[in-house]
Amino acid sequence: MTKDVKANNKPENDDNERDDDPVVGYIMRALQYGDEVSPNHIAQAIARDRAKEHSPSDFWRKFMTAVRQQAIHLARKGEIEIVRKGKVADPNDFKGLYKLRLPKK
16 A cells, blocks of 8 residues: 655654654654555655656655665664564664564554
């Protein structure tokens, strides 16, 4: 399920650190509904907001590294979980396809 994530729709409980990096905001907004989200959906949302008329169709790929780096940072802080093959992955040591979700309570 793809969610539209816009830069203008900030969650009410944003702290200053999240305001520093817009990618963190995109990640947290994508996860606010509690679903697992693929990082490419987040990168695509960023690309939609930043694309120009002449941007290539795969412009979103440019944002994949930033999404991964910020996801790792947030997972280390315990704000999100990185999920691989249905299990929570170690943010310091994972490879391959993954999804993001809020921590299970």
